[in-house]
Amino acid sequence: MDNEKMDNLPPGIALSWGLVEPPKRGPKREMSIEKIVETAIAIADQEGLSAVSMSRIASTLGFTTMSLYRYVPSKDDLLLLMMDAACDIDIAEEAEQDMDWREKMRRFVRANINVIRKHPWYTDITITGVPMTPNNMEIADIGLRSTRDLPLNDYEKLSIVLLLSSYARSCGIIMNDLERTLKAGKSPGSFTGFDYSDALKKLVTPDRFPDLYPLVMSGVYTHEAEEANPIGDDFEFGLERILDGVEYYLSLKKGKERR
Amino acid sequence: MDNEKMDNLPPGIALSWGLVEPPKRGPKREMSIEKIVETAIAIADQEGLSAVSMSRIASTLGFTTMSLYRYVPSKDDLLLLMMDAACDIDIAEEAEQDMDWREKMRRFVRANINVIRKHPWYTDITITGVPMTPNNMEIADIGLRSTRDLPLNDYEKLSIVLLLSSYARSCGIIMNDLERTLKAGKSPGSFTGFDYSDALKKLVTPDRFPDLYPLVMSGVYTHEAEEANPIGDDFEFGLERILDGVEYYLSLKKGKERR
DNA sequence: TGTAAACAGTTTATTGCATACACAGTATAT
DNA sequence: ATATACTGTGTATGCAATAAACTGTTTACA
Numbered sequence A, B: 001m002d003n004e005k006m007d008n009l010p011p012g013i014a015l016s017w018g019l020v021e022p023p024k025r026g027p028k029r030e031m032s033i034e035k036i037v038e039t040a041i042a043i044a045d046q047e048g049l050s051a052v053s054m055s056r057i058a059s060t061l062g063f064t065t066m067s068l069y070r071y072v073p074s075k076d077d078l079l080l081l082m083m084d085a086a087c088d089i090d091i092a093e094e095a096e097q098d099m100d101w102r103e104k105m106r107r108f109v110r111a112n113i114n115v116i117r118k119h120p121w122y123t124d125i126t127i128t129g130v131p132m133t134p135n136n137m138e139i140a141d142i143g144l145r146s147t148r149d150l151p152l153n154d155y156e157k158l159s160i161v162l163l164l165s166s167y168a169r170s171c172g173i174i175m176n177d178l179e180r181t182l183k184a185g186k187s188p189g190s191f192t193g194f195d196y197s198d199a200l201k202k203l204v205t206p207d208r209f210p211d212l213y214p215l216v217m218s219g220v221y222t223h224e225a226e227e228a229n230p231i232g233d234d235f236e237f238g239l240e241r242i243l244d245g246v247e248y249y250l251s252l253k254k255g256k257e258r259r
Numbered sequence C: 001t002g003t004a005a006a007c008a009g010t011t012t013a014t015t016g017c018a019t020a021c022a023c024a025g026t027a028t029a030t
Numbered sequence D: 001a002t003a004t005a006c007t008g009t010g011t012a013t014g015c016a017a018t019a020a021a022c023t024g025t026t027t028a029c030a
Helices: A003-007 A011-016 A033-047 A054-061 A065-070 A075-086 A101-118 A120-124 A134-145 A154-183 A188-192 A194-203 A213-218 A232-258 B003-007 B011-016 B033-047 B054-061 B065-070 B075-086 B101-118 B120-124 B134-145 B154-183 B188-192 B194-203 B213-218 B232-258
Strands: none
Touching (some): A011 A075, A033 A075, A033 A120, A054 A065, A075 A120, A075 A134, A101 A120, A101 A134, A101 A232, A134 A154, A154 A188, A154 A232, A154 B154, A154 B213, A154 B232, A188 A194, A194 A213, A213 B154, A232 B154, A232 B232, B011 B075, B033 B054, B033 B075, B033 B120, B054 B065, B075 B134, B101 B120, B101 B134, B101 B154, B101 B232, B120 B154, B134 B154, B154 B188, B154 B232
16 A cells, blocks of 8 residues: 555544554553543443543553553544544445435434434534544445435535535534433423523513514423423424425426526 | 522523622622633633633633632633623624525524634533523524514424524534634645545545545545635535525425415 | 621642653564 | 564643632621
8 A cells, every 4th residue: 555645644544544553563462442442432422521531441441541642642533533433323225225315315314413312422522624534434425325316516415415414413412412411410491491481581572582582482492392302303394494405406407407 | 570580590591691690798809700701702712712721811810710710600601601702793683674584594694603703612612502691592583583574483483593503503613623723734635635635545445435435536525626715615505505495495385375 | 886797819729631751571573 | 682662550740620718808787
C-alpha cells in the first residue's frame, strides 16, 4: 500500500482504518485497542460520557491510567474510535428489493436514530469534520443506497443524505435528552415542561408571545395530552414532510425533463 | 404573583425569567448576574466554551472564583443563562407583511443559524429539555409566526417549527465545526476530507462502499470542486426540500378539504 | 440605638481530570 | 551479545467545580 499517502491521515482516522501497525519489538501487549474501546463504550452506555475517563477505563481493565496511552495517542482519538465502533449498524441490502425509496429512507433514518439511542453519548461528542472513519462512511453508503435509483446527481444525493442524517441526529438528541431526564429520576414532565406548565401559563403572555401563547395555554407546547409518547409523533411527522419534499423535488425534475 | 407555582421551577429557569429576587439584607453586590453572563459569553465567543471556567470568569471581572456562586447556583445554570442571552434575536414582524410563508420560514431558519454562528459555543451546551427560558421561547414564538396564516393545527405548527429549528441547529453545528477547524489554523480540506482524499480513494473500495465509492472518486464527497463555500449550498438545498415538504402537505390538506 | 440575621467576597481544601516524563523490566533484530 | 523499541508503572503538573469555614457589611427589628 502507498504509505506516503496514508501517513498524513490524522492519527485517529488512521487508527480506525487499522492502518497503525502494532509494534514488533518489546513486551507483548496485554490489552488491545478493541478492548479499550469496548470498555469505554460500556462505561459510556451505562453512566454517560462524563463517566468515561482514562483512569476509569484503565482501572476497569485492571491497569493504570497511563498504560492506555501506549494504545491511543489521546482521549480525543479514543472518542473517535468509540464513535466509529458505535456506527457498526448493518442494514441488509437484500430486504430492500421491494421497498420504495421512501421506505428505504425511513429505514435509514431509523437506523441512524437507533445508533444514537443505543449509545446516548454518541451526540455528546463534537464532530470535527466530515465522516472519515470506516463504519461512519458505511452509514453514508447506506444512506446513498436509498437514492440509488433516483434521477439525482451526486451533489443532490449527498445533500439529501446529509438532510436525513441531520434530521436523525436532531431526533436522537432530543430523545436521549428525554431519556436522560427520566433516568435521572425526574418526570417526563420536567423535560417537556408539563411539570411547570402552571408557571409557564403565567409567564407566557399574549403580548410578548402572540403566536406561542395559544399553544402554551392549550397544553400543546408542553405535550400535556401525550403522556405515553411525548415526542415521537412529532418526528414521524417531520420525517414525512422531508420525504414529501424530496418527492416534490423529484416530480419537478421529471416535469423539466419532459419539456 | 402566585409564588407557589413559581417556586418549583428549576433554579436556572427561574433565574432566566428574573424571578429570583435579589437579597434585601447584607452588603451591596459588586457584581450582577448580567455582568457575569456577559463576561462568560465574551470569553466563549473568543476562545470557545472550554475556556469558560468559573475562575476565568471571576478573574476577568476581578473577583475570586467562589464569589460567582453568590449569584449563580451552579455552572450549569450559568450555561442556561448564557444560552438564553444568546437567543436574543429580534426579527421585525412588520417586515413580514408582504412575505409568503416560505420566505418567513427561511428568515426564521437564517435567524436561528445566525444565533449559532454568532455564538459558536451555543450548540456545545447539551439541551436538557424543551425551551423554557424567555428568549428561547420568543424564538419559538417567531417560528410559529411563520405558520400563523397556514391552515394547520397546533400540533402540526409545533412539529414544523421543531423541524425548522432542528435543521437550523444541524446546519449551524457543521458550519461552526468548519470554522473551528479553520480557526485552529487547519485547512478547510482537513474538515471536508479533501486533504486526505488520496488516502480515502484507496480506502473506500467499491465492494464495501458500492454507493459511496463513486462520490469519493469524483471528489463530490470531499467537496473538491467547491473551495469557496464547501457546505453552504448543501444547506440551501436541504431547506428548500423541507419547505417543499411543507408545501406539499398543505396542498394535500387543501385537496382533502375540497372533497 | 443596639443587636442578630442575612448577606458579600475570600481562603482553603477536596476531588477528579488529561497527560508529560522518567523509570524498570522485556521482547526482538542484528 | 547487545542495542533498540517497546511494555506497564509511578510520580508530578496544572486545571477544573465546588464544599466549608472565614471575615467583614448591611439591614430589619427589638
